[in-house]
Amino acid sequence: MKLSDGFDARRLRPKGPSTWRSRLSAAIAALLATLGVLLALAGAASLLGHAPALGDLNATPAGSAVVLGVGLLTLWFGVWLWRRSRRRMRRGHGLNMAPHLMKKHD
Numbered sequence: 001m002k003l004s005d006g007f008d009a010r011r012l013r014p015k016g017p018s019t020w021r022s023r024l025s026a027a028i029a030a031l032l033a034t035l036g037v038l039l040a041l042a043g044a045a046s047l048l049g050h051a052p053a054l055g056d057l058n059a060t061p062a063g064s065a066v067v068l069g070v071g072l073l074t075l076w077f078g079v080w081l082w083r084r085s086r087r088r089m090r091r092g093h094g095l096n097m098a099p100h101l102m103k104k105h106d
Contacts, residue, residue: 022089029082036075043068 046064058064 019089022085026082026085026089029078029085031078033075033078033082036071036073036078039071040068040075041071043071 043058043064043066046058047061047068056063058067
């Protein structure tokens with residue numbers, strides 16, 4: 001099969017989005033998850049009776065429970081954001097061709 005002179009295969013693939021934005025969001029999400037783990041550990045340690053890690057903020061059991069809850073929510077949000085950004089970075093980009101020009105599969 002002879003290709004015409006005006007054919008350029010690079011036109012069939014869409015130009016992918018810039019990856020720096022996705023990598024930056026993944027890094028911020030990882031930092032959020034790390035902060036959530038640290039807050040959750042500080043709240044759990046204070047609830048278990050060890051010395052308060054955040055001073056007067058979690059000196060009482062109610063404050064410790066709040067710190068633990070905020071830490072778990074921050075951890076959940078960071079993991080969700082990290083998974084979303086990783087999924088966006090690894091998403092496949094198909095060809096820019098009309099569906100009727102593709103091969104027919106049974």
